[in-house]
Amino acid sequence: MSYEALNISALRLNDANPRILKEKRFTQLVQSLIDFPEMMRLRPTVVDEDGVVLGGNMRTRAKQHLLSLPEGEKEHRIERAVAARNIPEGDSAAAQDYTNELRLLLFGEEVPVVRALGLTPELKQQFIIKDNTSFGEWDFDMLANGDWPNAAILEGWGMDIPPGWGDDDAAPSDSPAGSLAERFIVPPFSVLDTRQGYWQERKNVWKERIGDNGESRNGTLRRSASGDDPSYYRQKSKAEKQLGRELTKEEFEADHYKRTTKLAQGVSLLDPVLAELVVRWFGLEGGAAFDCFAGDSVFGFVAAASGMSFTGIELRQEQADLNQSRTDSEELPARYICDDGRNVGEHLALESQDLLFSCPPYFDLEVYSDKANDASNQGTYAEFLAILRDALTSSVGCLKENRFAVITVGDVREKKSSGYYGFPADITAIMRAAGLHYYNELILVEMAGNAAIRAGQQMKHRKPVKTHQQVLVFYKGDPRAIKTHFPEIEYDAEDLESFAVDTPGESE
Secondary structure (H helix, E strand, O other): OOEEEEEHHHOEOOOOOOOOOOHHHHHHHHHHHHHOOOHHHHOOEEEOOOOEEEEOHHHHHHHHHHHOOOHHHHHHHHHHHHHHOOOOOOOHHHHHHHHHHHHHHHHOOEEEEEEOOOOOHHHHHHHHHHHOOOOOOOOHHHHHHOOOOOHHHHHHOOOOOOOOOOOOOOOOOOOOOHHHHHHHOOOOOOEEEOOOHHHHHHHHHHHHHHOOOOHHHHHHHOOOOOOOOOOHHHHHHHHHHHHOOOOOHHHHHHHHHHHHHHHHHOOOOOOHHHHHHHHHHHOOOOOEEEEOOOOOOHHHHHHHHOOOEEEEEEOOHHHHHHHHHHHHHOOOOEEEEEOOHHHHHHOOOOOOEEEEEEOOOOOOOOOOOOOOOOHHHOOOHHHHHHHHHHHHHHHHHHEEEEEEEEEEEOOOEOOOOOOEOOHHHHHHHHHHHOOOEEEEEEEEEOOOOOHHHHHHHHHHHOOOOOOEEEEEEEEEOOHHHHHHHOOOOOOOHHHHHOOOOOOOOOOO
């Protein structure tokens, strides 16, 4: 059998091929080619005498999609693919070789093909069907107990994962389908499992679209403290209290650089799927959403792309400008105002907003700037909480009656005792004091990451590694009127089956 290279323009997609890929699977196929571009060479396209594709129709469509990307996006995809290959650091020759191979396989005009000559129309039909038919079955016991990737990765490779199978049998690994999924995005349960394949797939789509990697925080957190900085002595005093001794100027600057560099390398970003479901579950299409601690661009981008307008108050000008540029690039109805979150009432009218969302700073877990009014840069937890109290109370005043407020929080440990401050409880108290009902609590289960490595060390002190956050939902007004102000979401029993759950009676 001989192989040849044809320009992709010479190939004719087979419109009579009954094998189709819906958006989800097509996205997976495109990503699989980026992750494993050698597949283009190992599985050449099969064409007939006229260049009509008999085998590899969808791969050809994926290749056409890749070729249609802007040049900047192509380079971005190449850089990410090279980084994912874990080429030894310093081996620039290997990195360059692989970069060149990627450019050729993914974005070159030529496609490796095999000619299927002399087939009758009936044999061509038979080839198309048999080429897309799997006669075997997967041994899921071997996949679960052998040295194979987890369910999320296998699903990303295009494998159909049965409901309930995977690393966590408590939640389905299969992608939700049907009208319930379209309305709810993910199973409408109080535990939100970001580890599932359907969540990670949706998250990756959002990340590619938004393009926020925490760059502005890196630049801010890497700045060294300087004696010319008005906050220098306050930061130095704070560091000395944490370390329990006085520091020389050189010691403090070294400690400051070490701590802020570590933070800059691991800045946290809001999960875009969480942002989407907050808008879909608790917002109103065509309404106005806002955040008094805007931070990264994720929530504003997702809210504006999901049918709401958005206003974000952000303390740092560079972050506000970056967020604005991202939403402006897609002409989304979002605006970012550089100001102290406590001044939100100066920019928004009373009872003018339809959804309050915020993921405020977690005290000093991440220090975002050296500004004296930065909540993350306060000397004590009480000072930090006072800023949040003022900002959130003012924000509640901007929220319309009979609307939701959603606050994402995670507790923070006090450094000396390693005990929790009780941050979620304090936020709940603030919101209730402002007149809101504490309506729902959701648990956001996160990817474990390097938790297994840290667990051994932390359990010496009986500290299980924390892999979750809390999403606190509040309601302003009479909760009994929710169904009056928010449209009913209808679903059938088979919709619940798509989430691999039974249809129990209502418990609340």
